[in-house]
Structures are given as C-alpha cells and as structure tokens.
Amino acid sequence: MQRKNFSYAKYGYLFCIPFVLAFLVFSLYPLIYTVGISFSDMSGAMTVDREFGIQTKIVVDEDGEAVLDSDGNIVRELDLFGNYREVLGFQTFKRAFNVTLKLWIMNFIPQILLAIVLAAWFTSRWTKVKGQGLFKVLFYMPNIITAGSIAALFSALFMHPYGVVNDTLISLGILEEAKNWGMDTNATQYTVSFIQFWMWYGYTMLLVISGIIGLNPQMYEAADIDGAGPTKQFFYITLPSLRTILLYIFVTSLIGGLNMFDIPLMYSDGGPGGATRTVSIAIYQQAFSGARRYNMASAMSLIMFVVIGACSLVLFFIMRDKDAAKIKKMLKAERRAMKKAGGVH
C-alpha cells in the first residue's frame, strides 16, 4: 500500500506544472519586470531598438549648477530610487491616494451598515421576511454587470443639460435649471461612491448572511433561556461572532477600493480637476497618455503593492488559522474512522 502511494506522488507535481508555469510567466515575471521598470529611465514612446537603463540624475555642484565634463556634456549619475523619490513628492500621487481613500470610505461605511441591517432582517427568527429570494437576486444584480458600462450609464443619466436626472429634478421643482453635474467636484465624488456602494452592498449582504447562517444555533437557544430579546441577541451574540467575516469583508473591500479604476474612469474620466482621479487612474494616465512615463507608473504601482500587500498579510493570517483548524478537525475524523474500521494499517 505504502509503496503504491510513493509512486503516485509524482503526479502531484505533474498536475501542478501548468499552474506553476503560468504563474511564473504571467504573474511573477511581470511583477519583477515592474520592479525593474520602477528603477529605470523607461519613459517616452516605445520603439523596438530603444534601450533603457537605470534612472539617472544630473550631477550638480555646490552652486546648484550642472557639472559638465571635458567635452561640455552634462554629467549624470545613477539614481536608483529617483523615481520613488519623485513619486512620493508628487502632488498628483498624494492627491490620488487621498481621493482613492475618500471614495472608498464614502462607499464602504454605508455599504457595510446597510448590508448588516439587511442580513439581520433576512435571518431574523422573529420576523420572517417573505420574498427574500427575489430581494437577494435584485440587490446583488448590479454587481454582475460591467462596472464600466454602469458608470457610462450613470454618466448618460447625469448628462447636461438634457439628462434624466436634470429632467426629473426640474419637473419635481427641486432644480430651476439644468445643473452641470460633471463640473461639480462634490457631486461627482458622491456619485462615484454611490455607484460603488450600489454595486457592492448586495454582495456584502450575502457574505454577512452566510456568516450568520453558519453560527452555532445553540448560542441562541441559551440566550432565549436567559430571556435576551432580538436586539440584545444581535448586538451581544451575532455581531461579535461575525468578527472574522466582517474583517474579511473590510480587507477585501479595502484592496478592491485601493484598485478602484473602472467606475471613476468611465463616469468622469478622473475629473473634474482630479476629484475622482484614483491611484489606478493616475498610474494609467502616467503610463498610457502624454509622456508615457512607465517608470513613474511602475513606482506608483509598487508603492500600492506594498500597501495592499500589508492588507493581504492580515487576511492571510486570518484565513490560515481558519484553514488550519479545519484540517485538524479532518485529521481527527480520519483517525476515528480508521479506528472504527479496525486498524487496517
């Protein structure tokens, strides 16, 4: 029996080869390449025979003037972290980072609150909500639809001067004349956050519901005996028990939020005046428009990588603990089953 097991082990390696190869070529190598570009002077239009090297800077003397060599050329020296220094002092990047966080917070807080309230209603043992299935299907629906198309649809609805929103507000008497929503910084930020919120609260609600369903019913039986009502049970049993899933939602949403791209790009193109220019849009604009500064874009990406990596690390430890517990349980069950079978080994 044991010898057989031995010879099959090679298939374990064999069947993982495609995954490993694809990962190395399409995930790891591009990442390392991005690191390389972030230290380089790669910018400007691409041509086949262009060569790129490490980023350099002009050497200056005590008076702040460029040093010239004997032929009268400007002397440059290697400056490995030049791009990073520039990005960290770059107003556009700082602003984009703040905008990204602001847009995420503005959508995440209402999203998680509404999701928890809806999940509590849908799982309540006192009030059975009829038509739950349909509500879930409708609340989750926007999440499946192309974010870019949804953002474009909203930009059509908010069009100036003859959009649906303007028409409606005027006919209701709220607005006197058509408002150019796209020029209003706050309105644009609110709308982008709203679209994000509208697309994701259903998803978050489903996760919270599955978390509540997975809780141990015995806890509630005990609480019933102690005479705790629905509100008390929710705040003292349900919410504290949902810690792990809420943390999971928080971290994954933060990671998604830090990468926010489709909606602000398609709704307002990062505007007006950078009010919805997230870090991802700033990276995209650095690399693929105007000066095509791939090196700056890469340095920005890697700074985000560090931030996101730190978030993932938190999540990794949560998930690993959960999984380790599961495996332990399984091993135990296996041993028990073996004992029952009468010790075949």
Next chain:
Amino acid sequence: MVGSKSQKAFRITFKVLIYTVCIFLSILSIFPFIIMLVNATRSNQQILSQSLTLIPGTSLADNFKPLTRGTFNAVVGFKNSIIIAAGATIFATYFSSITAYALTVYDWRLRNGFFTFIVAVMMLPAQVSTIGFYQFMYSLDLVNNFIPFIVPSIAAPSIVFFMRQYLLSTFSVDIVNAARIDGANEFYTFNMIVLPMMKPAIAMQAIFVFVGSWNQLLLPLILLTDQKMQTMPIMVRALNANFIKTEYGATYLGLTLSMIPLFIVYFALSKYIIAGVQLGGVKE
C-alpha cells in the same frame, strides 16, 4: 409569552419598514437599467424632449445603425468578448480543477507549502504588475492578440482554493483507487471520472470567471488598440467619448448590448450565483 397589543403593533410597523426598504432598494436596483432599455428604443428627438418615461419608442432599428460601423461595432465587440471570456473560462476552470486535484488526492512533499503559497498570492491584485505585464506582452509582440487574456488564467489561485475546498468536502479517494485497480492511468482518471464529478463546482466558478473576464476594462484598454480586436467594454468607452453628446438613443442601445449577455447569464443562473457568492465569497 403572549404578545400584548403594543408588541403586535410594533411588529407590524417593523414589518412595514422592512418591506418598504426592500422594495425601495429593489426598484433602485432595476430602475437605471429600465430607463436604459426604454431609451434604447427611442429616437434622439424623443429623448431630448423627455428623457424619463417607461413607454418604449419605435426607433430600436434606427439606433442600431450607428452601432454597426466606426468605433462601436457591436458584432465585432460581441465576438471578441465571447472568445476571450469563453477561452479564459475553459482555461481557468480546467487547470484550477487539476491543480486542486493534485493538492487533495496526491501526497507529495511540497504539497502543504504549495497550498500556503496559493493562499498567500490569492489576494494580490494583478493590477499592480500591469506595467510590467504590458511591456512583457509588447516585447513578445502580443499587443492586439487574445493570448494575454486567455492563457494567464491557467493560474487562478482563488479558483484553486475553492476547488480544493469542494474536493475536500465531497470527494473520496476510494473512487480513484477503484479506477487504479481497473488499470486506468492517472490522467484518464482525472479527465473521465473526477472532472465530471466536479461539475457543480466547475459550473459555479465558470460563471464568475466568464463574468469577470467579460467585465475587464484596464488590460483590454491598453493591449487591444486595434478596433477589430476590441471587446465590448472598450467599445463602451469609445461610445462614451464619441456618441454621448449626439446619439442618445444609440448610446443607450450600445450600453444595453454590452450588458445583455450578463443579464441573460444572471437571470438564468441567479440561484447558483447567489449560492456561489454565499459559499466562497471570491471577489474577482
């Protein structure tokens, strides 16, 4: 525990509140799409004079005409999006299944380390290496090619993770042992016996991969510059830039076309999709 009158009144008020909120949110979910569908059938003139109505018009065919040429070519976009999404789905589900299988059935030395690695890289968004990916594809001359959208989906850590959980909870090694006694080789056993048994999990993940691939914006935006190769979301971007100020009906129709496959998939499979979200919570 006989409910008093005030308790009963409270309960009814509470129920009214719940249903009001739920119905309001339901309307909020579908309303923008309904406006879009209705306006897709109305002429420019009608939309300009009154943009909010639930009565469809008769200009559907006229609105379609501008969408068959120029930057928004619905037929081409559809074809490209389907090829990419279907290719990515097949690659991601097949190779994730076989990787998950290797992680559960075989006992090899690096198995646990490999699994830990998969969990570790699961949450890292591909977006951070976009620049390197673009330059790499550019140097391989794979700009305006579908390969960068299909082949990399072989390595999909979150799907491997899900498939492994599925196998652990449903699969018994006895089946493999029985096949071995019958003389089946390992590859055959996986393809002909294990893969069909994984159908429910594969179907569930397939939906999410397909939708995720269809919805991609950033990579196609930078890698598919040739109009003949562009996907629907990229064409929507062109639509957004070119038509929105002139062809209102066509804009709404173009948006509708970019979403239609997703509506079909969603309403046909919503039961499984909702179950899938509640099971895994895989955010793509």
